Amino acid sequence: MPRPRTSCASWTRSSQMPLLGRSSQCSTRAIPSGTQPDSPFAWTPGKSLKDEDVLQHLPVGTTATFYFRDLGAQISWVTVFLTEYTGPLVIYLMFYFRVPFIYAPKYDFTTSKHWVVHLACMCHSFHYMKRLLETLFVHRFSHGTMPLRNIFKNCTYYWGFAAWMAYYINHPLYTPPSEFYGEQQIRLALIIFLFCQIGNFSIHIALRNLRPPGSKTRKIPYPTKNPFTWIFLLVSCPNYTYELGSWLGFTVMTQCLPVAFFTMVGFIQMTVWAKGKHRSYLKEFRDYPPLRSPILPFVL
Numbered sequence: 001m002p003r004p005r006t007s008c009a010s011w012t013r014s015s016q017m018p019l020l021g022r023s024s025q026c027s028t029r030a031i032p033s034g035t036q037p038d039s040p041f042a043w044t045p046g047k048s049l050k051d052e053d054v055l056q057h058l059p060v061g062t063t064a065t066f067y068f069r070d071l072g073a074q075i076s077w078v079t080v081f082l083t084e085y086t087g088p089l090v091i092y093l094m095f096y097f098r099v100p101f102i103y104a105p106k107y108d109f110t111t112s113k114h115w116v117v118h119l120a121c122m123c124h125s126f127h128y129m130k131r132l133l134e135t136l137f138v139h140r141f142s143h144g145t146m147p148l149r150n151i152f153k154n155c156t157y158y159w160g161f162a163a164w165m166a167y168y169i170n171h172p173l174y175t176p177p178s179e180f181y182g183e184q185q186i187r188l189a190l191i192i193f194l195f196c197q198i199g200n201f202s203i204h205i206a207l208r209n210l211r212p213p214g215s216k217t218r219k220i221p222y223p224t225k226n227p228f229t230w231i232f233l234l235v236s237c238p239n240y241t242y243e244l245g246s247w248l249g250f251t252v253m254t255q256c257l258p259v260a261f262f263t264m265v266g267f268i269q270m271t272v273w274a275k276g277k278h279r280s281y282l283k284e285f286r287d288y289p290p291l292r293s294p295i296l297p298f299v300l
């Protein structure tokens, strides 16, 4: 088979050819030999190539033109997650220890008299420690990088909410759940929180086991021997379902409005992602289990 003759063109207006290694979006389209498009901007781009595509195996005939799109500065996916999650962990602890310049000076380095405040700090720290460890040792991501600007957006979201929640929960005037049913409420909330944390972790392990090391394969997840994964019978993205449950538990435990707001915003965001993932499962796998909903069984 003759090797395809290749020429390259930039997809953007930049006159400089972007480096191949910086861009994961590359488009090919076979064109008759000797012809060039009048304007690359009026041209409909062809199929985007995957990182692992090999030039010699592309069905482009003898001539191919590559269009490169400069995606701008990129940052590793893992770095993004580590930065996103370290922030809330540290920020929350600063409020918990009441470092100076947050509350009135007389409260500097004092501790709360309510046990739920200490419990909330343990739960919050546990949650973000878990996420950091999962990012390092559990998840097998298929994406290498994301645009640098995303890190500012994502960090504003996570760090901002952490500061807002921590400010109120650790405030010297914080009011814990009521005297009468407060203790039961906190205990129930802790059970919900821990149950959902174990569930979320179990799903992450199940997803990891779907993908052999170093590969990017995507398969249909099914329930395993672990009962926490049986929810796969009814839901496409149960890790999001458990994540929602954890934050609902934390809301009930702290009875704090900013936490409820964070739970709601997170739920909306995860619902949008879950619907997208559910749609792509249905598109990719003809035998996808029909009973499943994106995030909430039978509801959503």
Ligand SMILES: NC(=O)c1ccc[n+]([C@@H]2O[C@H](COP(=O)([O-])OP(=O)(O)OC[C@H]3O[C@@H](n4cnc5c(N)ncnc54)[C@H](OP(=O)(O)O)[C@@H]3O)[C@@H](O)[C@H]2O)c1
Pocket: 139, 140, 141, 142, 143, 200, 207, 208, 210, 211, 217, 218, 219, 220, 221, 237, 239, 240, 243, 265, 266, 267, 269, 270, 273
């Ligand atoms: N509180 C909040 O606002 C909030 C929002 C979002 C996420 N989170 C938390 O962060 C966690 C991770 O979020 P995420 O959006 O990255 O979750 P995700 O899309 O479900 O991905 C988790 C990991 O599993 C892999 N994976 C997913 N489906 C797979 C399949 N069918 N086959 C093989 N591998 C598969 C993913 O690889 P890919 O790289 O290919 O996707 C990724 O490495 C969530 O479970 C949740 O606990 C919290």
